[in-house]
Amino acid sequence: MTDFSLQAHSLQKSFGRRLVFCGITFNLNKPGVLGISGPNGSGKSTLIKILAGINSPTKGQVIHSDNGKEIISEKIHNYIGFVSPYLVLYNEFSAWENLNYFALIRNISFDKSKVESLLDQFLLLNRKDDLVKAYSSGMKQRLKFIFALMHSPAFIFLDEPTSNLDDEGKQTVYNLIKSESEKAIVVVASNERNDLANCNEVLDLNYYKR
Amino acid sequence: MKSYALFQKDFHSELRTRYAINSLAMFIIVAISVILFSIGNENISPGLTGGLFWVVIFFSAMSGLSRAFVSEEERGTSLTLQLIASPATVFTGKLLFNMILVFLMNIIITLLYSMLFAEFIIQNYLLFFLTFIFGNIGIAISSTLIAAIIAKAGSKGTLYPVLSFPILLPLILTSVQLTSFSIDGIPISEAVFELAIVVCYDIIMISASYMLFDFIWKD
Numbered sequence: 001m002t003d004f005s006l007q008a009h010s011l012q013k014s015f016g017r018r019l020v021f022c023g024i025t026f027n028l029n030k031p032g033v034l035g036i037s038g039p040n041g042s043g044k045s046t047l048i049k050i051l052a053g054i055n056s057p058t059k060g061q062v063i064h065s066d067n068g069k070e071i072i073s074e075k076i077h078n079y080i081g082f083v084s085p086y087l088v089l090y091n092e093f094s095a096w097e098n099l100n101y102f103a104l105i106r107n108i109s110f111d112k113s114k115v116e117s118l119l120d121q122f123l124l125l126n127r128k129d130d131l132v133k134a135y136s137s138g139m140k141q142r143l144k145f146i147f148a149l150m151h152s153p154a155f156i157f158l159d160e161p162t163s164n165l166d167d168e169g170k171q172t173v174y175n176l177i178k179s180e181s182e183k184a185i186v187v188v189a190s191n192e193r194n195d196l197a198n199c200n201e202v203l204d205l206n207y208y209k210r
Numbered sequence: 211m212k213s214y215a216l217f218q219k220d221f222h223s224e225l226r227t228r229y230a231i232n233s234l235a236m237f238i239i240v241a242i243s244v245i246l247f248s249i250g251n252e253n254i255s256p257g258l259t260g261g262l263f264w265v266v267i268f269f270s271a272m273s274g275l276s277r278a279f280v281s282e283e284e285r286g287t288s289l290t291l292q293l294i295a296s297p298a299t300v301f302t303g304k305l306l307f308n309m310i311l312v313f314l315m316n317i318i319i320t321l322l323y324s325m326l327f328a329e330f331i332i333q334n335y336l337l338f339f340l341t342f343i344f345g346n347i348g349i350a351i352s353s354t355l356i357a358a359i360i361a362k363a364g365s366k367g368t369l370y371p372v373l374s375f376p377i378l379l380p381l382i383l384t385s386v387q388l389t390s391f392s393i394d395g396i397p398i399s400e401a402v403f404e405l406a407i408v409v410c411y412d413i414i415m416i417s418a419s420y421m422l423f424d425f426i427w428k429d
Contacts (some may be wrong), residue, residue: 052293054289054292054293054428055428056428074296074297074298075296077292077293077294077295077296080293082289082293086286086289087289087290087293088285088286088287088289088290089287089290090219090223090285090287090290091285092223092226092227093222093223093226097222101215101218101219101222102294104212104215104218104219105212105215105216105219105294105295105299105303106212106294106295107211107212107215147290
């Protein structure tokens, strides 16, 4: 059994003189869902990118651990699944080609049955060979979930996970958050009440403005 | 292996989008044509053809090599790359792609140049070959690093040649000198100092690139 943990110590982020948030500290050491809420511009996306190791905080530290051992930043991408509206996949490739290249670049085996099952779950199986540029925004959003989950990550970061999705797509995402939270640490940043309904704890960024 | 997969992805993407190949091909044709027209029927010295040869290479590199990172930034796929690969993998993959592109581009330039300029006659082929190899490696490394820096900037188009000029100047000047030596038929034993400068340049640039790329790649 592998134990993963996500620790945030006194996180602060400023853009020039503008303080976005400060003093964020928490420790997630078992599977579950952490929600991040706050109004537009409160720093939800910034915080989730810092937690995913994509951006650096101005002050403070984020530590991802695997069985008590810190995961180094060069390897963190193998443990992370990330979905957001500003994530863009390669439009010139088909969904299948995109996912195949991601597996190759990560140097993991391309689990065809798992990818097909995810494509089926997100209703993209019969469009898997179409170029991504021909997809609607909702289909692109669903493909991002497959990208985030294909390597069974320990940490899943979802920034506005239901944007561009229809009701059926939203329900699939809620079911997915529920099932993934049993084995992974899931962080959801959203303003939608329904998106945060499955969270064990919600961090409201209004309280971290000093 | 990971870097090679990234290179494969870029190569496949280039074949579909033609981001760099088209601009490179057009620039090579335009640059050589302009030099040919401006020379006309004048007789130019062999040394000058060596200098003009590197001018074509420098400006062709400026027109196409920035695409490695700029295209990712413009399409918004930089974040995707950050999520699938370490900075070292990204840099190696992009460097491999630019290296292949530089060598292909410069082989074509050399062939066209040899056919169109009667004065461009190489006497010492081994020296020219070594200059060509180490010069191209240096151009590919520097261009890849500069492309990563300017990809995050607003005015990418103008910044690339401006930033590249001082960084590539020592390499270009030494390569011009070595090409001139190879045209004059000077033996390698008399060009060791210049060759050492080019090799040292390559080593310094590759070391600096791997040390700096982490900071450039992450915000």
